[in-house]
Amino acid sequence: xKTPSRLLATLFLATATxxxxxxxxxxxxxDGVKSRGTLRVALEGTYPPFNxxxxxxxxxxxxxxxxxxxxxxxxxxxFTTTEWSGILAGLSAGKYDVIINQxxxxxxxxxxxxxxxxxxxxxxxxxxxxxxxxxxxxxxALKGLKLGVxxxxxxxxxxxxxxxVEVRSYxxxxxxxxxxxxxxIDAALNDSLMVNYLVKTSPLPIKxxxxxxxxxxxxxxxxxxxxxxxAALNKALADSFKDGSFKTVSVKWFGVDVSKAPSER
Amino acid sequence: MELLDLWELFRDxxxxxxxxxxxxxxxxxxxxxxxxxxxxxxxxxxxxxxxxLRGAAAAYVSMMRGTPLLVQVFVIYYGLPSIGIxxxxxxxxxxxxxxxxxxxxxxxxxxxxxxxxxxxWAAGYSLGLTYAQALRFVVLPxxxxxxxxxxxxxxxxxxxxxxxxxxxxxxELMLATKELIAATFRPLPLYLAAAALYWxxxxxxxxxxxxxxKRLNRAHAR
Numbered sequence: 177x178k179t180p181s182r183l184l185a186t187l188f189l190a191t192a193t194x195x196x197x198x199x200x201x202x203x204x205x206x207d208g209v210k211s212r213g214t215l216r217v218a219l220e221g222t223y224p225p226f227n228x229x230x231x232x233x234x235x236x237x238x239x240x241x242x243x244x245x246x247x248x249x250x251x252x253x254x255f256t257t258t259e260w261s262g263i264l265a266g267l268s269a270g271k272y273d274v275i276i277n278q279x280x281x282x283x284x285x286x287x288x289x290x291x292x293x294x295x296x297x298x299x300x301x302x303x304x305x306x307x308x309x310x311x312x313x314x315x316x317a318l319k320g321l322k323l324g325v326x327x328x329x330x331x332x333x334x335x336x337x338x339x340x341v342e343v344r345s346y347x348x349x350x351x352x353x354x355x356x357x358x359x360x361i362d363a364a365l366n367d368s369l370m371v372n373y374l375v376k377t378s379p380l381p382i383k384x385x386x387x388x389x390x391x392x393x394x395x396x397x398x399x400x401x402x403x404x405x406x407a408a409l410n411k412a413l414a415d416s417f418k419d420g421s422f423k424t425v426s427v428k429w430f431g432v433d434v435s436k437a438p439s440e441r
Numbered sequence: 442m443e444l445l446d447l448w449e450l451f452r453d454x455x456x457x458x459x460x461x462x463x464x465x466x467x468x469x470x471x472x473x474x475x476x477x478x479x480x481x482x483x484x485x486x487x488x489x490x491x492x493x494l495r496g497a498a499a500a501y502v503s504m505m506r507g508t509p510l511l512v513q514v515f516v517i518y519y520g521l522p523s524i525g526i527x528x529x530x531x532x533x534x535x536x537x538x539x540x541x542x543x544x545x546x547x548x549x550x551x552x553x554x555x556x557x558x559x560x561x562w563a564a565g566y567s568l569g570l571t572y573a574q575a576l577r578f579v580v581l582p583x584x585x586x587x588x589x590x591x592x593x594x595x596x597x598x599x600x601x602x603x604x605x606x607x608x609x610x611x612x613e614l615m616l617a618t619k620e621l622i623a624a625t626f627r628p629l630p631l632y633l634a635a636a637a638l639y640w641x642x643x644x645x646x647x648x649x650x651x652x653x654x655k656r657l658n659r660a661h662a663r
Contacts, residue, residue: 261619265628288626327607327616328623344610345620351519351608358522 205273205398206405214254215246216272221257222348225373225429226278229257237429238276241295244421245276248412261328264288267399274409278367278394280330290400292409294393295422297437300331301371302385303364305356312363314388315341321362324352331365334389353380367392368438369430391437447630454621454631461617462638468534468603468613469642473596475539480546485576487551498547505544511605513537518609534606538599545595553588554580586657593650597643614638 209215219227219238227236234255246253256272267275268288281291302312312318319340325332327345335343344361346352352364357380366374371384396413398406416422423433486498505513518533528536557580565575607616618635622628 261623262628264626265622268626268628284624285626328619332620333624345607345612345616346610347608354519358527360527 204404205402206408209249209251209273209405212251214252215242215249215274216254216256217242217246218256218258218263218266218272218275219277220260220263221255223277223370224377226370227276237425237434238278240425240428241422242276244416244425245409245412248415249408260326264397267397270399273405274396274398276396279397281393281395282330282333285397288400289397290402290406292396292398292406293413294395294435295413296369296394296434297391298368298394298434299387299391299438300334300365300389301368301387303353303356303366303371303374303382304362304385305359306381306383308363308383308385311386312388313386315365318363322360324355324361324364326352326366330392331367335365349374353378353382357381369434387438450625450627450630451634454625454634457617457621458614458634458638461612461614462642464606464611464613465600465603465615465639466642467531468538468606468611469600471535472538472542472599472603475535476542476546476595476599477592479539479543480550483543483547484550484554487547488554490572502544502547505541506548510537510541510602511608513541514605514609530606530609530611533609534603534611538602538606541602542595542599546592549591549595550584550588552591553584553586556587557583586654586661589650589654589657593646597646597650600642600646601639 219234219242221227221229221234223236225236227234227238229235234257239255242253242255256266258266260277263275263277264279264285266272278296279285279291281294285291304312315323315335315338318338320342322342322344323335324344324346325335326348332343332345335341344352344355346355349364349366349370352361353374355361356364363385365388368387375382375384396409398409413422417435422435426432426434483498483501486494487502489495514534514537517537518528518530521528521533561579561583562575565579570578603613604615606613607619612620614635618631622631625631
């Protein structure tokens, strides 16, 4: 009986030590950014029109925004594409400096990361089949019905928090849109800005549904303990709001200034 | 205290992880049965004198081994509805895993069948047995003994292959772990916990394999 509990204790200790080591870091990330001359930015690269690959090159609203912020910091932007399911973990592990990928500001995430000022304010919106006759005014109206969401997104968490809704988690938008058209799910949930783009570009018979839930803010997460980098990012954002460079980028992709709430646009 | 923190994390994660384990086991066991049921006739089809049957079986094995399991799962669930065949996530996942496992299992079995000496076939015929009878009563039992470790390999691998059904919305162990990580931001402890659970499930099957090997080796015990 001695050997198994000893093994367990060693395994426990090994896990704890590794986790502790991973969260330890010395200097502020801003120093690294300045000395390298690059701001390491992570994004998915599979999320048009926010960030995607156009003929192999990264393009999109957030790619332009990242380049704008990097210029204001006096450095260049260096991009890493990674799957959503691992992106926040990579930030914690110090693989990159920031994520600029429509990261919604939630209380849970605020416990692990510091967020910059929000640069996108939008609301979640339903996506329905084109011939859908039922009206869904809010998430509760989907009680007993199937709702498709992306795995690991805050839309998934929102959907799961609504009682009675059967949540189906998909690897990405193409998959749940396919199933929506095939009548396997009754509705899908994503961001308003995304929904408009999806309906416009997808060949499937879908239409936008009602905006549901509260307006949400997306900002740039940074690992805790880097106040200088956070301050520098906020200054860069504030400057871009003031001198109109942010508005130019936003209007280019969405036709509106997304840093303002939908009601103020 | 770090350890207390971890304990709380595991305590809260346990029900969700165990539910995921349940789904993983369901798919693993189902696909093991399905794969074996399909694999046996497939292996025999590859050694039969009939050329057309042999060719068809070889083509099937080549296609199922040569294409990614992820693509197979995708096509069966998302692709087939476009030609009118619709499967639920559970059925689609089970089908894909079984069809894939059958290809690998049939090769192991075919190797084992080839490993039984030609003399055994001759001995069977000399006793007046037909091809089918010789296969069933003389050759197959001997081949099974050699086939077992290889087949267990495939079957235990199957336990981890079930993680692919996450792409067709089934919350098995891997997806359950990813969802917990998305909510708690503690990837390392949770992935290690999932790994431990996979290992426990594999250990159970390894015991099963050891028991079967012992049984089949009775005639060869020293």
